[in-house]
Amino acid sequence: MARNKAPSVKPKPKPKQTTDKSAKPRLNNAERSAYFARREAAKVLHTVLQGDAKRQAVASIKSLVYSPSIRNKKATFALVCQTLKHLRIIKDVLESANILNSKWKRQEELIYIIAYDVLFGKEISLVGGDAEKFLACRKDAMQSALAKLVVRKKAKNIDDFIALYQPPDITKPCYVRVNTLKLDVDSALHELGKQFKVQKDDMIPHLLVLPPHTDLHNHSLVLNGSIFVQGKASSMVAAVLDPKPGWEVLDACSAPGNKTVHLAALMKGKGKIIACELNKDRAKRLEDTVRLSGAANIEVLHGDFLNIDPKGPFSKVNKWKMLFKIPDA
Numbered sequence: 001m002a003r004n005k006a007p008s009v010k011p012k013p014k015p016k017q018t019t020d021k022s023a024k025p026r027l028n029n030a031e032r033s034a035y036f037a038r039r040e041a042a043k044v045l046h047t048v049l050q051g052d053a054k055r056q057a058v059a060s061i062k063s064l065v066y067s068p069s070i071r072n073k074k075a076t077f078a079l080v081c082q083t084l085k086h087l088r089i090i091k092d093v094l095e096s097a098n099i100l101n102s103k104w105k106r107q108e109e110l111i112y113i114i115a116y117d118v119l120f121g122k123e124i125s126l127v128g129g130d131a132e133k134f135l136a137c138r139k140d141a142m143q144s145a146l147a148k149l150v151v152r153k154k155a156k157n158i159d160d161f162i163a164l165y166q167p168p169d170i171t172k173p174c175y176v177r178v179n180t181l182k183l184d185v186d187s188a189l190h191e192l193g194k195q196f197k198v199q200k201d202d203m204i205p206h207l208l209v210l211p212p213h214t215d216l217h218n219h220s221l222v223l224n225g226s227i228f229v230q231g232k233a234s235s236m237v238a239a240v241l242d243p244k245p246g247w248e249v250l251d252a253c254s255a256p257g258n259k260t261v262h263l264a265a266l267m268k269g270k271g272k273i274i275a276c277e278l279n280k281d282r283a284k285r286l287e288d289t290v291r292l293s294g295a296a297n298i299e300v301l302h303g304d305f306l307n308i309d310p311k312g313p314f315s316k317v318n319k320w321k322m323l324f325k326i327p328d329a
């Protein structure tokens with residue numbers, strides 16, 4: 001009699017024991033989102049610090065954070081701002097605790113972000129990555145370096161100490177430019193004077209000066225395009241060019257269009273302005289600014305101004321007049 005042969009079943013491989021010390025711990029949702037926010041913040045911080053180092057203007061922190069690649073915008077923005085606010089302290093602590101070795105120097109922005117969490121963050125668990133692990137092991141050294149710095153600076157407490165590291169509060173006045181296509185300067189002075197201390201700028205015509213931090217974003221004159229909140233430096237550009245009614249002007253990189261509509265106001269809406277803008281969304285923003293200003297002599301050109309044929313209708317652009325006001329001979 002043939003014996004029933006037991007089917008040959010291969011024994012199931014036993015699940016591997018996670019004895020590997022380098023295996024990443026499982027993260028809960030909060031830890032996972034903190035882990036990603038730190039990496040996204042480090043990327044933004046890298047761009048900001050590189051721009052500072054090369055003295056190059058980069059986009060604002062807000063616009064860097066609002067790029068589609070950043071998932072957790074709120075947390076990333078907060079981390080970048082807080083790390084920047086405490087950066088001088090963080091660097092001093094890392095230096096005096098001798099922490100930033102050559103391996104981590106290559107990822108210094110990530111280290112700064114995590115160091116912010118170690119020194120000033122609120123009970124954040126430092127898990128998720130090797131950088132977190134690296135600084136978690138050095139938490140005591142960092143906190144004691146911070147304590148020594150507080151004593152050395154003779155600060156009463158940590159808040160006092162942080163205040164000592166902040167740059168002095170240099171408050172700049174608030175500037176608004178009167179859009180003379182819609183309103184004259186005296187009427188604007190009168191209207192704004194009902195609520196604010198306001199005076200004419202002593203250098204730029206049609207520019208008014210108000211106290212620092214004046215919030216005009218919802219003011220009816222702003223909403224209807226009678227005045228534009230525009231800084232003094234930005235208002236200088238069209239004022240220096242001083243275009244006359246009837247000129248043809250090419251604004252090569254226009255959006256959001258504050259200088260474009262300033263040109264239109266100086267030209268009293270006469271002549272022609274070609275306003276070029278490469279970016280589609282910003283070109284829409286430019287169109288909104290033009291509409292708000294009431295200028296009828298601006299043509300928005302969505303495209304690359306470098307593609308404009310220099311031998312075409314713009315061949316008569318006087319390059320010197322683009323930069324300086326040259327008195328006519």
Ligand SMILES: C[S@@+](CC[C@H](N)C(=O)[O-])C[C@H]1O[C@@H](n2cnc3c(N)ncnc32)[C@H](O)[C@@H]1O
Pocket residue numbers: 234252253254255256257258259260276277278279282303304305306
């Ligand atoms: C700093 S903003 C200009 C600000 C503007 N002049 C104002 O005062 O409101 C620079 C703009 O130039 C645009 N831009 C950059 N390169 C360009 C190009 N080759 N052709 C057209 N627009 C360009 C950018 O998309 C951006 O909107």
